[in-house]
Amino acid sequence: MDTRSTARAHGGTQGVYSHTSSATGTEMVFSVFVPDGDGPFPVLWYLSGLTCTHANVTEKGEYRAACAEAGIIFIAPDTSPRGDAVPNDDAYDFGQGAGFYVDATQAPWAEHFQMRTYIEDELPALVAAQFPADMSRQAITGHSMGGHGALTMGLRHPDRFRSLSAVAPICHPIYCPWGEKALSGYLGDDRAAWRAYDAVALIEDGARVPEILIDQGEADPFLSEQLQPDTLQAACSDAGIALTLNLQPGYDHSYYFISTFMAAHVRWHAVRLKA
Amino acid sequence: MDTRSTARAHGGTQGVYSHTSSATGTEMVFSVFVPDGDGPFPVLWYLSGLTCTHANVTEKGEYRAACAEAGIIFIAPDTSPRGDAVPNDDAYDFGQGAGFYVDATQAPWAEHFQMRTYIEDELPALVAAQFPADMSRQAITGHSMGGHGALTMGLRHPDRFRSLSAVAPICHPIYCPWGEKALSGYLGDDRAAWRAYDAVALIEDGARVPEILIDQGEADPFLSEQLQPDTLQAACSDAGIALTLNLQPGYDHSYYFISTFMAAHVRWHAVRLKA
Numbered sequence: 001m002d003t004r005s006t007a008r009a010h011g012g013t014q015g016v017y018s019h020t021s022s023a024t025g026t027e028m029v030f031s032v033f034v035p036d037g038d039g040p041f042p043v044l045w046y047l048s049g050l051t052c053t054h055a056n057v058t059e060k061g062e063y064r065a066a067c068a069e070a071g072i073i074f075i076a077p078d079t080s081p082r083g084d085a086v087p088n089d090d091a092y093d094f095g096q097g098a099g100f101y102v103d104a105t106q107a108p109w110a111e112h113f114q115m116r117t118y119i120e121d122e123l124p125a126l127v128a129a130q131f132p133a134d135m136s137r138q139a140i141t142g143h144s145m146g147g148h149g150a151l152t153m154g155l156r157h158p159d160r161f162r163s164l165s166a167v168a169p170i171c172h173p174i175y176c177p178w179g180e181k182a183l184s185g186y187l188g189d190d191r192a193a194w195r196a197y198d199a200v201a202l203i204e205d206g207a208r209v210p211e212i213l214i215d216q217g218e219a220d221p222f223l224s225e226q227l228q229p230d231t232l233q234a235a236c237s238d239a240g241i242a243l244t245l246n247l248q249p250g251y252d253h254s255y256y257f258i259s260t261f262m263a264a265h266v267r268w269h270a271v272r273l274k275a
Numbered sequence: 276m277d278t279r280s281t282a283r284a285h286g287g288t289q290g291v292y293s294h295t296s297s298a299t300g301t302e303m304v305f306s307v308f309v310p311d312g313d314g315p316f317p318v319l320w321y322l323s324g325l326t327c328t329h330a331n332v333t334e335k336g337e338y339r340a341a342c343a344e345a346g347i348i349f350i351a352p353d354t355s356p357r358g359d360a361v362p363n364d365d366a367y368d369f370g371q372g373a374g375f376y377v378d379a380t381q382a383p384w385a386e387h388f389q390m391r392t393y394i395e396d397e398l399p400a401l402v403a404a405q406f407p408a409d410m411s412r413q414a415i416t417g418h419s420m421g422g423h424g425a426l427t428m429g430l431r432h433p434d435r436f437r438s439l440s441a442v443a444p445i446c447h448p449i450y451c452p453w454g455e456k457a458l459s460g461y462l463g464d465d466r467a468a469w470r471a472y473d474a475v476a477l478i479e480d481g482a483r484v485p486e487i488l489i490d491q492g493e494a495d496p497f498l499s500e501q502l503q504p505d506t507l508q509a510a511c512s513d514a515g516i517a518l519t520l521n522l523q524p525g526y527d528h529s530y531y532f533i534s535t536f537m538a539a540h541v542r543w544h545a546v547r548l549k550a
Contacts, residue, residue: 010534
């Protein structure tokens with residue numbers, strides 16, 4: 001692991017790191033905020049949305065004050081493999097910057113786009129080895145495509161993540177334009193293979209967590225066509241999962257929205273990580 | 276005035292606006308955060324540093340939560356005129372992005388680089404006309420070159436600004452490399468003309484405010500050569516100005532530093548704006 005930068009911030013250390021990933025076959029960059037004090041600290045994962053790198057939330061997310069106060073490590077991975085040798089697509093919603101947190105099975109994507117394995121297995125092992133992280137106390141959140149990543153990863157690993165939240169997540173990608181494009185491209189046409197990457201489908205197929213927190217802006221231009229929190233609300237209701245869905249009047253899909261509710265999510269996770 | 280964007284954020288509205296400036300002869304962009312509620316609201320000006328536009332602090336400054344809570348309007352202007360028709364310099368510390376908040380007198384800069392008039396006169400009139408601002412209650416702060424701008428503007432207008440702070444300001448530009456380059460370039464070789472643009476010189480020449488708050492990172496790479504808070508400390512001591520100079524161990528010159536102490540500055544100004 002290489003340290004690209006570190007800076008003191010909000011009573012902790014904000015670092016940016018890189019390493020050669022065996023999962024993606026590329027160099028991957030991620031950021032980690034470590035609070036001051038004696039670790040090990042519980043860990044909050046934040047998965048980012050379409051077009052983002054680790055940098056967007058690191059610069060605009062306004063999570064550091066709350067993480068320092070709660071004594072929580074905050075990890076922000078990239079959203080895909082990158083580089084000239086990695087396949088790409090001209091669209092913003094497919095290819096580099098749009099990994100959708102899946103292990104691709106289709107050419108030419110399968111060689112590098114192994115983001116599920118990267119985020120679920122490889123990066124946690126690196127974090128456990130390199131940072132004062134208490135891996136027995138993990139939580140996960142994310143935004144938009146990263147909210148989809150957080151929901152699906154949290155639902156697949158209820159024993160690993162003590163708490164699960166998202167802001168403006170893609171809730172039901174197998175039935176929205178972003179999801180259908182990405183999942184067919186990365187996984188092929190067999191829709192049965194898509195269900196491991198869809199929060200609603202995972203719940204329909206039996207996945208359970210006790211509770212989920214979601215904040216969603218009512219002025220989000222992607223709300224009804226792409227994000228569809230009503231589908232998750234129905235699935236949670238049927239499954240007995242306590243979903244807190246906060247619809248926030250006037251808020252859009254941007255980091256102005258995310259940063260507004262970030263501290264509340266950090267504190268919500270902190271209560272559960274320290275219970 | 277044109278509205279480039281508005282977004283709901285932290286219980287208020289973050290906007291980005293542009294207008295044709297008569298002072299600079301260019302289109303100028305600035306951002307304004309307006310809290311919810313019944314105005315008029317007191318105003319906190321934030322002047323940015325070298326290379327910055329309005330966008331850096333707007334995205335990374337972490338001021339909105341504190342301004343919303345205190346009921347304060349936050350205004351972030353650009354740091355210079357910009358555009359293909361505006362003179363420039365290849366260096367990061369002169370020309371576009373480096374206006375130093377002076378009214379230039381030297382060719383080719385004088386035609387457009389009238390940032391003192393722009394920030395002191397033209398933009399306040401626009402803000403007063405367009406936003407629910409209580410212009411009888413103003414405060415000013417800034418970072419680095421913008422800290423220099425805030426200090427000099429605050430010292431020149433003690434009746435306008437109820438409170439004055441800065442983070443990592445250039446305190447004595449007439450005797451540091453950044454300042455000597457900029458002031459000679461914009462104002463010519465007569466150093467007497469530079470003194471209206473130097474906080475230490477203004478105090479030496481009689482300017483008075485009751486108090487100043489400064490936060491300064493001890494790991495700031497520009498501390499001893501460019502920023503020199505010790506010179507301001509000596510001038511304030513001689514003049515009976517109550518300077519609170521917080522040296523922050525380990526902090527650098529970046530927005531990781533600025534954002535850490537932003538809320539404390541907002542709250543410090545809020546107490547004085549509402550006294």
